[in-house]
Amino acid sequence: xxxxxxxxxxxxxxxxxxxxxxxxxxxxxxxxxxxxxxxxxxxxxxxxxxxxxxxxxxxxxxxxxxxxxxxxxxxxxxxxxxxxxxxxxxxxxxxxxxxxxxxxxxxxxxxxxxxxxxxxxxxxxxxxxxxxxxxxxxxxxxxxxxxxxxxxxxxxxxxxxxxxxxxxxxxxxxxxxxxxxxxxxxxxxxxxxxxxxxxxxxxxxxxxxxxxxxxxxxxxxxxxxxxxxxxxxx
Amino acid sequence: xxxxxxxxxxxxxxxxxxxxxxxxxxxxxxxxxxxxxxxxxxxxxxxxxxxxxxxxxxxxxxxxxxxxxxxxxxxxxxxxxxxxxxxxxxxxxxxxxxxxxxxxxxxxxxxxxxxxxxxxxxxxxxxxxxxxxxxxxxxxxxxxxxxxxxxxxxxxxxxxxxxxxxxxxxxxxxxxxxxxxxxxxxxxxxxxxxxxxxxxxxxxxxxxxxxxxxxxxxxxxxxxxxxxxxxxxxxxx
Numbered sequence: 001x002x003x004x005x006x007x008x009x010x011x012x013x014x015x016x017x018x019x020x021x022x023x024x025x026x027x028x029x030x031x032x033x034x035x036x037x038x039x040x041x042x043x044x045x046x047x048x049x050x051x052x053x054x055x056x057x058x059x060x061x062x063x064x065x066x067x068x069x070x071x072x073x074x075x076x077x078x079x080x081x082x083x084x085x086x087x088x089x090x091x092x093x094x095x096x097x098x099x100x101x102x103x104x105x106x107x108x109x110x111x112x113x114x115x116x117x118x119x120x121x122x123x124x125x126x127x128x129x130x131x132x133x134x135x136x137x138x139x140x141x142x143x144x145x146x147x148x149x150x151x152x153x154x155x156x157x158x159x160x161x162x163x164x165x166x167x168x169x170x171x172x173x174x175x176x177x178x179x180x181x182x183x184x185x186x187x188x189x190x191x192x193x194x195x196x197x198x199x200x201x202x203x204x205x206x207x208x209x210x211x212x213x214x215x216x217x218x219x220x221x222x223x224x225x226x227x228x229x230x231x232x233x234x
Numbered sequence: 235x236x237x238x239x240x241x242x243x244x245x246x247x248x249x250x251x252x253x254x255x256x257x258x259x260x261x262x263x264x265x266x267x268x269x270x271x272x273x274x275x276x277x278x279x280x281x282x283x284x285x286x287x288x289x290x291x292x293x294x295x296x297x298x299x300x301x302x303x304x305x306x307x308x309x310x311x312x313x314x315x316x317x318x319x320x321x322x323x324x325x326x327x328x329x330x331x332x333x334x335x336x337x338x339x340x341x342x343x344x345x346x347x348x349x350x351x352x353x354x355x356x357x358x359x360x361x362x363x364x365x366x367x368x369x370x371x372x373x374x375x376x377x378x379x380x381x382x383x384x385x386x387x388x389x390x391x392x393x394x395x396x397x398x399x400x401x402x403x404x405x406x407x408x409x410x411x412x413x414x415x416x417x418x419x420x421x422x423x424x425x426x427x428x429x430x431x432x433x434x435x436x437x438x439x440x441x442x443x444x445x446x447x448x449x450x451x452x453x454x455x456x457x458x459x460x461x462x463x464x465x466x467x468x469x470x471x
Contacts, residue, residue, distance in 0.1 A: 126321075133318040135289055138307050139334045147330075151321045 007205020014206050015213075026210060029187040030218075032100050032174070033167040036107035040167075041160045044112045048119035048159075049145040052127045063120065069113035074106075078173030081106045085177065098179040103187070106173040111163035118162055122155035123148050157226055161219055168215055188214070237300050238309055238385045239417060240264035241286065245295035248285050256281040256441045258295060267433030268408075268418035270449070272425070274470055278441040279421035280315070283388045286419065287312050308335075311379035313389040317371040319363040324355055327363045327374055331382050349377040353407065369400030376407055380416070387411060389420035393427060405430060425465070429453060437461045439470060 014022045051063060083089050085097040085105075096102045126148055134144055149156065171189035178185035180194060188211045195204035240262050247257030256278040263269060263286075271279045284290035286297065287310060299306035311331075320327050328346035337345075350359050353373040358366065363374060372392060379387060389408075393401040401424070408431060412418055422428055428435065428449075435452035437445040437460075445452065445461045456462045464470045 130318065130320070132289065132312075132314060133320075136287065136312040137331055137334060143334050147320075 003201045004205060006202040008209060010202045010206030011209035011213075015210060022207070022210065024183070025186050025188055025191050025207075026214060028100065028185075029168060029189070029211070030214065032103045032187060033107060033164060034218075035104045036111060036167045037160060037164045039104065040108045040111045040115055040163055041156075043108070044115035044159075044163070045119055045149055045156055046145060047112075048116045049123050049148050051116075051120050052123040052148065053141065053144045063117075066113050066120070067117050070117050072110055072113060073172070074110050074170050075172035075176065077109050078106050078176030081109065081173065081177045097177065098181060098185060100178070100185060102177040103174040103185060106177045107167040107170060110170060110173060111167050114166055115159045115163040118159035119152075119156050122152050122159065126152045126155075154226070157222065161222060164218065165215060168218075169211070238306055240300055241386075242298045243286070243295070244298075246285060246292055246297055247294035248281060248290050249293045254441060256285060256290075259285070259443060261436075261443060261446065263417070263419065263434075266412070266415060266417060268412055268420065268431045269434040269436055270428045270432035271419070271421040271436045271438060272423070272428055272464070273421075273438035273444075274464070277438040279438050280390050281441075282438060283312075283390050283419065283421060287388050309385040311382060311384040311387050313372075313375050313379050313387070313392050315391045315394050317368075317375035319366070319371055319374070322363060323360050324350060324363050324366070324374060325359040328378055328381055331378055335382065345381060349381050353377045354403070369396050369403070372396060372400065373403060373407070376404060380407070380411055383414075384416060386417045386419065389418065391421050391423060393422070393424060401427065437464065439464075 013019075051059060051066075081102060082097065084091050085094070085102055086092055087097075096105070130147070130151075134147065139147070169189065171193055174185070174187060175190050175193065178187070178190065180186050180190040186194075188207055192204045192207045192211070195201075195207065241264070243259050243261040245257070246259040246261075248255050259282065271282065273279055281290055285292060288297070288303070288307060289312065320330055322330070325343070325346050328349050329342045332342035332345060333339075347356075347359065350356050353376070355366075355370060355374065358370070363371065366374060372395075376389075376392065392408075393404055396404065405427065408418060408420075412431075418431070420431070422431075432449040432452075435445070435447065435449045436443060437452070437456075437458070439460055445456060445458050447457075452461070453465065456465060460470050
C-alpha cells in the first residue's frame with residue numbers, strides 16, 4: 001500500500017515539476033500511438049464499411065478472421081515486425097528497426113483488426129437499416145461507404161478509441177521493435193517495464209498513473225471535440 | 235425529356251429459394267395518372283412494386299422501360315411502407331438524393347428548403363429526422379423521393395401506419411405530384427384511398443394479377459369473382 005501512495009506522490013511531483021524526461025517519453029508515447037491510431041483508422045474504417053456493403057465469396061471468412069485477430073498477441077506481432085525490419089529481413093534496407101516508425105507499424109498491425117471488427121458491427125446494423133433506400137437511390141459503392149461512415153461516425157469514434165486504448169497501453173511489441181532506447185524509442189510503457197525491473201516501484205507506479213491520466217485525457221478531449229453525447233439525438 | 239413509359243413486363247417472375255413469390259406477370263403501364271395495386275396480405279403487392287423498380291431479383295421474364303435501364307433507374311423513386319430515415323437532419327435528408335446526383339450544394343439546399351416548406355416541416359429543418367413523428371417521417375420520405383422530380387414514383391402502402399389527417403396530407407402531395415406529371419404506382423389496403431387516387435386498378439392475388447383496368451370499371455363492374463368479393467369486403471384467399 002505504501003508503494004502506491006509513494007507512486008501517487010511521485011506521479012504528482014513528476015507532473016507538476018514538468019520533469020523533462022517524463023515530458024519527453026509522454027510526448028513520444030502520444031506521438032507513436034496517435035500516429036498508429038490515425039493510420040489504423042484510415043485502413044480499418046473503409047475496410048469495415050466495404051465488408052458491410054459488399055457481398056463477396058470469402059466475406060464471412062474475412063470477418064471471422066478479423067474478429068479472431070482482435071486477440072493478436074502483441075509480442076508475436078513485435079517479433080514478426082522485428083524479423084521483417086531487421087538487417088537481414090525483407091525490409092531491412094529501410095533501416096527502420098529501433099525507430100519510432102517501427103513502433104507505429106507494429107501498433108497499426110495490432111489495432112487494425114480491433115477497430116475494423118468493432119466498426120463493422122456498427123456499420124452492419126446501419127447498413128441493414130439503409131439498404132433498401134440506398135439501393136433504390138442507385139448510389140455508387142463509394143457513396144454507400146461514405147454515407148455509412150458519416151452517419152455511423154459516433155460508433156466509429158468508439159471503435160477508434162478502443163484501438164487507441166490498446167495501442168497506448170501496449171508494451172510487448174514496441175519493446176521488441178523499438179528497443180526501449182533512452183531518448184529515441186523509450187515510451188511510458190517500456191519505461192514502466194524498465195523501472196519495475198530495476199526495483200524502482202515508486203517511479204514505475206508514478207509513470208503508470210501518468211499513463212492512465214493520459215489515456216483518460218485523450219478520450220475526453222476527443223469526445224469533447226466531436227461533441228458526442230451533447231445533442232441527445234442518436 | 236426522355237420517356238420512361240410505357241413500361242412493358244413480360245412473363246416476369248421472382249423466386250426465393252425455389253418458391254415463386256410473384257409471377258408470371260404480364261403488364262403494360264403507360265400514360266399519366268396513378269395505378270393502385272390492391273390485394274390481401276401476402277398477395278405479392280410489395281414484391282411486384284420492388285420487381286418493377288428493379289429492387290427485387292428478376293428470375294424469369296423481362297421488364298423493359300422505353301429507355302435504357304440505367305437511365306430509367308435515374309428517373310424513379312421508391313417510398314417504403316416504413317420510412318427509412320437517414321440519421322441526419324431533416325434538411326440533410328432532403329439534400330441527400332440531390333447530392334448523390336451531383337447537384338450543386340446551393341441549389342440542393344434551396345430546393346430542400348422549398349420542399350420542407352411544402353410538407354410543413356420548415357420549423358424542423360435542423361432537427362434530427364429520427365425525432366419526427368410517424369406521419370412527419372413519411373411526409374419527409376415522400377418529399378425526399380419527389381425532390382429529384384422522378385417520372386415514376388413507387389409507393390408501398392405509404393399510409394399504412396398513418397392517421398386520417400396525415401393520410402390526407404400525404405394524398406395532397408401525391409395529387410400534386412400527379413398533376414406535375416409524375417406517374418404513381420402504389421399499393422394500399424385502404425379502399426377509400428384507392429378510390430381517391432386511382433386512375434387504374436390492379437388486383438393481386440396469390441402472386442398473380444387477377445384484374446387490371448381503368449378504376450371506374452373496376453369499382454363498378456369488376457370482371458373476376460375474387461375481385462368482386464374483395465371489393466365487397468369478403469376475406470379473399
